[in-house]
Amino acid sequence: MWGSRKLISSGSRFLGVRRSGCRVAQGDCPRSTASAGLEIGKSKILCLVRAHFRARRWNFVAVPSHGRRVYSENQLSWTLPIKPWIFSEYRIMWFKSCKMTFVCFNRMKSYRYPWTRLYSTSGTTVDSSEVKTFLALAHRWWDEQGVYAPLHSMNDLRVPFIRDNLLKTVANHQPGKPLSGMKILDVGCGGGLLTEPLGRLGASVIGIDPVAENIETAQRHKSFDPVLDKRIEYRACALEEIVEETAETFDAVIASEVVEHVTDLETFIQCCWQVLKPGASLFITTINKTQLSYALGIVFAEQIAGIVPKGTHTWEKFVSPEMLESILESNGLSVQTVAGMFYNPFSRYWHWSENTSLNYAAHAVKSGAQEHQVPAESVLKEETEELQATASTNAGVREEVKK
């Protein structure tokens, strides 16, 4: 089984690191051959046994390799591929085998290499490595008991969240189609898991995703239902590509489980702002960046329990609510609600929670008076200028703009 083999090779590699005193090496690690060989031999068997046992206990999802691992017994050397999620997996092996507590995390963090970039300045929000991860599972979206089961189950929280917040903005609604007449953009729609329920509630939805295979799956799935076929439109593209043609056209933009996969969050939010009508809503659900989310969201969910396919998430890209709020506020979106969500892997249901340290949902509204998009610093400068040029008649209006 692919999974168990991966474990075995990683486990053995881990040994080398341990021996060299907790240092992560890139390239060869010089060591005396003979004694090391014996030690490694004994411990390798132990690790093999442990890894095999673990592989049998936990149901590993067979996911194709994201990078190359080269393990060579004879040479006592290895190459560590420089890819963020591989490194996190490596770190995880350490954690498991030593049965360490959180104390170790701090030590490990200090050895982290700074190649993991958080935000690029390239101007695109799509991370090509993320694209590859999702490509492998493009046909599995609609299996409700399969790898995407938690996302199917999350609809029980996010659809009412979106629906109820949108209904607050309308006076009355048709009983069968509460969202009829609304135009919604679902960014990173994947296979259309969230797009279809919104379509069933009466909205006209456009779903976009950079992975063409996802769009194909979504397209095929909705084609069987004549009502949904008319209400939903899918496009394989990135958000920035449609900003020009769809400026200020949407009543709501939804970015659910997306912002932890984009490369440039600032640009992403700005694009969202541009396509929203004044007063329209932005809905985001994502994962917080805490030690708990690392332990449960990556170690437990991906590695141990297999709830999420391995390699789906990178802890460095998680966004805390405080950071998200500050980016939203500085880009003209006022945050209305932030609510924590919690997934119970045994009952397979999501619940709302007071605690936002794992998953959370946010609702922000585009302020009505802002005419054009400006970068964060110049907004501040502009406001200070306006404040200084006091004109008594416009004081009230400026108060609004400042808000």
Added chain:
Amino acid sequence: MGTMAARLAVSRWVAARAAARRGPLVSCRRWSGVATDTVYDVVVSGGGLVGAAMACALGFGAWDHICNMRYRAFRRMQVWDACSEALIVFDKDNLDDMGYIVENDVIMHALTKQLEAVSDRVTVLYRSKAVGYTWPYSFPMADSSPWVQITLGDGSTLQTKLLIGADGHNSGVRQAAGIQNVSWNYDQSAVVATLHLSEATENNVAWQRFLPSGPIALLPLSDTLSSLVWSTSHEHAAELVSMDEEKFVDAINSAFWSDVNHTDFIDSAGTMLHYAIAFLKPTKVSARQLPPSVARVDAKSRALFPLGLGHAAEYVRPRLALIGDAAHRVHPLAGQGVNMGFGDISSLVHHLSTAAFNGKDLGSMSHLTGYETDRQRHNTALLAATDVLKRLYSTSATPLVLLRTWGLQATNAVSPLKEQIMAFASK
């Protein structure tokens, strides 16, 4: 529709189950109301009481139609044993009605009227028979339709997102889906008839007496009319249906009044416990009333049907739900058969409307399993209790008679227990 006047209780306590076997109807319900769609949201297969009620579950105006027709409220229920003096009386202290007895035909008529009222959303296909079902694959395959396909007798096909099977205890839908069904036949058939009482009374008590051959029940329909449900052996039932009217009336009266099955031993044992209870709990003891006597029977109103128990192992599958007798079949001694069916409808409608308001696919297992859990919990308990009671009362062996005599007397003495029973049955 026949002349069978079986009784049902809507709203609160109890009466016997529906007896009629309808010709198969297929009702299709569309929620979106677009005429050119060929994919239906829901198709209900089976147009009996439960099927028709499901189809018009969106509009609850059916009760208004019933109120304009014949129905009867009852306030009291007396159940007693043929082998002893033990009896149990269900009574409500306040003057509320315990429940209502409504004839089968009356309910069907009301439901049909209501279906006409919602005809923009519900299409009823009369005299159509479903001959085949095609189930979707559990995993979405490339080009296969994800909907259920139903082939009708005339060759046309319907597609639907959710198929509801309400086609009786020999459910074709359940068999086509391959759902396991635990079932056995009781060696009993039920005889139903409409009876004229000897004198007009304030007919608001439901009577049931357990004979060794099976329970006989008299349920009020009006001041002069009552409905009979008599469960007995196949041979006796066939005899009853074919014998002439006078003899039939005599048989009924003697079944209610005769003391032939009493034994001295049981009588004294019963009296002993009765004194003990009166000593311990000297509260009011409900006077034992005597059932009315029967004068004659409505011509052509006699009919019979076989009895058995049945319970489906699963009520739901992807895009399939079973309700009513298709899911569970029970002995009429507690009058709960169709009530359980109506309970199924209420639960399924609740789950479906929540799912629809969340934009979910109607055939998705996530809410269907919620319905299944809800109803299986309730129905299994009731089914088991009814089966135990039936077996307990089918014998005249002394130890069991003693047990049930004392049990009945004790239950009669404990009012909270009786209230619990009434509450459970009215869910």
